[in-house]
Amino acid sequence: MEQAVAAADPDVDLVRAMAAGNQNALAELYERHADLMLGLALRIVRNRREAEDLLHDVFLEAWRAAKDFDPNRGRVRTWLAIRMRSRALDLQKSARVSRNAGDSGLDRLEDQEARTSPDHGKVRAALGGLPADQRQAIELAYFEGLSCSEISERISVPIGTVKSRLAAAMSKLRTTLGYGKEAA
Amino acid sequence: MIDLEELLPLYALGVLAPEEATAVERALAQEPRLVSKLAQYQATAGELFSAELRVAPSLDVKARLMSSIGAGRFERFAARFAKVFDVTLDGARELLAWIDNPGKWEPMNALSKVIHFPAGPACAGADTGFVSIAPGGTFPYHRHGGDEVTLVLAGSAVDSTGKVLREGDQIEELPGTQHDLTNTGQEDFLYASRVYGLDYITKPE
Known part of the structure; x- marks a missing residue:
């Protein structure tokens, strides 16, 4: 199924062109996904300047790593998002971003310039369809990069319960997002 | 006994302790059936970013x-x-x-x-x-x-x-x-x- 998804991904040709040194291809890939990646970065680091620096760095990294992109392993925008999330979490965990630094970033996130993507509604609805405790666990894991034990500490719930909530949530999300049947 | 099936989605999310992650990797090497299941969870985790709103970057x-x-x-x-x-x-x-x-x-x-x-x-x-x-x-x-x-x-x-x-x-x-x-x-x-x-x-x- 993933191969079918990859084959239908129009970004794959852009990344191939980037690997061949086509600078316009990177410009186009940036135009297509920069605002989605910035939304993700802002959600994690909550500071517009830091988030925009990450945006530059992630697309530069994509330019340099274009040769290594394997379309059989998923979509281009997922490839970008994995890099962005990882860099943003590293930055968020370092001392460079103060906890209070980012209110401006959050404001920007909520104002009118923020737009939605075709998948935004689908994923948002899938997350919204989870029981509140499962959604909270998923958000702490994905957007804050916390491990099971850290989540357990953060919300004062036994680690076994955290694991069950995450597993149940992922199982439902997998089904809702069309990646497989629940409880095979 | 750890339920490896239950650990797969947690592994995909990257939330496991190192020793649990190692146990999952060992199981994956032995049971190809788990590999495709893990891929589904990884694809799922890979979609979560889409829940965020798009924000237009500065032109610079x-x-x-x-x-x-x-x-x-x-x-x-x-x-x-x-x-x-x-x-x-x-x-x-x-x-x-x-x-x-x-x-x-x-x-x-x-x-x-x-x-x-x-x-x-x-x-x-x-x-x-x-x-x-x-x-x-x-x-x-x-x-x-x-x-x-x-x-x-x-x-x-x-x-x-x-x-x-x-x-x-x-x-x-x-x-x-x-x-x-x-x-x-x-x-x-x-x-x-x-x-x-x-x-x-x-x-x-």
């Missing part, structure tokens, strides 16, 4: 990105810049991209601003940076203890000895030289500088 981010890959407005200076500041060509491009990053600039006075950047080992002990002077602005009178290299990236200026500096010029001053620099043009005067022992002194009458 794209300009910086294009500079960093060698398609920027200062690309024609990249090779010379790399030589003067002892950095790689890619390093030069990334530093030249800083010019388009408003967050990097620090004000010097009402009409001029500076970015200090790190240069290579051959520039040890030097002050290396970009300086931008708005039309009518002056870089204050100073003397350098060591030599000075100025690479003019945009605009034009005149120094107090009457020397005219124009875009593309690379000027090397000897130790002990003293002067100021006034932007006499209509656009910002922008240059990269490598200077040792800069002293601001009173301009002689």
Whole structure:
């Protein structure tokens, strides 16, 4: 199924062109996904300047790593998002971003310039369809990069319960997002 | 006994303790059936970012990105810049991209601003940076203890000895030289500088 998804991904040709040194291809890939990646970065680091620096760095990294992109392993925008999330979490965990630094970033996130993507509604609805405790666990894991034990500490719930909530949530999300049947 | 099936989604999320992750990897190596299931969970985790709203970046981010890959407005200076500041060509491009990053600039006075950047080992002990002077602005009178290299990236200026500096010029001053620099043009005067022992002194009458 993933191969079918990859084959239908129009970004794959852009990344191939980037690997061949086509600078316009990177410009186009940036135009297509920069605002989605910035939304993700802002959600994690909550500071517009830091988030925009990450945006530059992630697309530069994509330019340099274009040769290594394997379309059989998923979509281009997922490839970008994995890099962005990882860099943003590293930055968020370092001392460079103060906890209070980012209110401006959050404001920007909520104002009118923020737009939605075709998948935004689908994923948002899938997350919204989870029981509140499962959604909270998923958000702490994905957007804050916390491990099971850290989540357990953060919300004062036994680690076994955290694991069950995450597993149940992922199982439902997998089904809702069309990646497989629940409880095979 | 750990339920490995239950650990797969947690592994995909990257939330397991190292020893649990290792146990999952061992199981994956032995049971190909688990590999495709894990791929489904990884694809699921890979979609979660789509829940976020899109936010339009500032225009300068794209300009910086294009500079960093060698398609920027200062690309024609990249090779010379790399030589003067002892950095790689890619390093030069990334530093030249800083010019388009408003967050990097620090004000010097009402009409001029500076970015200090790190240069290579051959520039040890030097002050290396970009300086931008708005039309009518002056870089204050100073003397350098060591030599000075100025690479003019945009605009034009005149120094107090009457020397005219124009875009593309690379000027090397000897130790002990003293002067100021006034932007006499209509656009910002922008240059990269490598200077040792800069002293601001009173301009002689």
